[in-house]
Amino acid sequence: MEFIVISLVKAAIVAAVLMTTLAYLQWVERKVIAHIQLRMGPSRVGPHGLLQPLADVIKLITKEDLIPPHVNKFFYLLAPFLAVTMALLSISVIPFGSEVELFGYKTWMQMTDLNVGVLFVLAVSSMGVYGIALAGWASNNKYALLGGLRSSAQMISYELPMSLAIAAPLLLANTLSLREIVQSQGDHLFAWSIFKLPAPQLISFVIFLIAGFAETNRVPFDLPEAENELVAGFHTEYSSMKFAAFFMAEYANMVTVSCMTSILFLGGWQPLFPVSLGSNFVAPALFALGGSLCLYHGLHPARRKDRYTLPVFAAIFFGIALALLAPPVARVVMPLFWFAAKAGFLLFCFIWVRGTLPRFRYDQLMGFAWKFLFPVAVLNLLVTSLLVAVF
């Protein structure tokens, strides 16, 4: 009974946090892209456009839900459902932090720990292809079909280097459980598998990240939705919430790839440097820095209302910084902070790349996967196994 209640509570927390992250990831993406391009980005709905995701959701729900007459109805409706389910499923095995004790209950900051966790994530992500392929096919539209075909070909091709890149750090960790993979890495930069001796996994980290970009259909691998050739690719015929489902699936996949990268290569919830050297003070220092900036600008206001709003934010930031210094709070929050910092940085890289790189051509995309990424991944796996076997 207790187990069921705890699991339900954890599931509710994870679902709420994930949904909020997905909504605000879109806001962050629009803002970051805008600033890369020297624009303002969303700024009308709420302060700094912070209520934009809410407005978008209302817009998408109230839009007319159009089903074109020429589609294969069953598969047309099944496709977005499949895509979003498979995208959200893999978060259930991601470990966010270490074991905590709250109100007398000991529990892990993870919904469930499978002893084949890595394979589970791979399996679920490989099932996600069907959502996109079916959407393209069932729409009965040549652009959608081309988009769906491109996407499935791309995902099959990039799954191989991705799996090989995952295999190399698994040799170091000697387990398939995501929790134990994190535990096998230490609490400083050179104990993470990306730099860990005897076989630093820098190459497979880069391969995994590139394949992750391709698996999530992000720039520079966003050929399935190349708007100058294919209108909107596989989701051309979708509107309203069904369109939003594909959008959500893409962002959820981005979150999964970021979480998996930080677990496999960047030590999951482990800090950048040991607690004995003061890694617990990084988060309070950041908040204190934010607070001082707010206070400074509040004392030298650029606009009249800044004199009142910014000191309030400064007080909030200083309060959070002080709360994080308390040992019981730090024990719970610090693992979460480090995990979120790593995943957040990787998510920022996703957006950064989108603002920087142009799109591949289709033959370049396939050639890159099969003729470059795949051999390098095989070579890396061989060298890693040799090093692990010798040392």
Added chain:
Amino acid sequence: MDVILFLAFAAIAVVCAVNVVVQTHPISSALSLIGVMGSLAVLYLLLGAEFIAMAQVIVYAGAIMVLFVFVIMLLNAGAESRRGRSLTAQLLGIPGFFALLVLLSYTVLRLFPDAAHVKFGGFTGGSAKDVGKLLFTEYLLPFELTSVLILIAIVGAVVLARKELE
């Protein structure tokens, strides 16, 4: 709980399997086949073979069936017509199927009359470690032979698919 899950997924597997044959459109058949493989994976999981279950999903449902679906979409295969089937097959098919079923179950019961009943979760040798150990010790020769066979198939496919030079 285990028995309920077993019955539910066994039923799904059988229904999907029948659906593979009954559907006229190749895409519907292919997706039903994915349903069969997915429920088989759950049955493996119930028996404690978690590695096999995940391999089933990754390899069969996630890789092989994607290629099937991909080819069907690429060829844009339409629905088959139901006409032109032989009368003998239609008349004898279902009785023949049940006869085969009875024969199979009779043989199994005859050959293993005192086999232990399946206990869900009683088997613990299904982890990746156990499977890997068996593959590289007891079943090394069949394992290597299979990989050579697959390699030959790949080379053959490349030779067949190669464009004629000049």
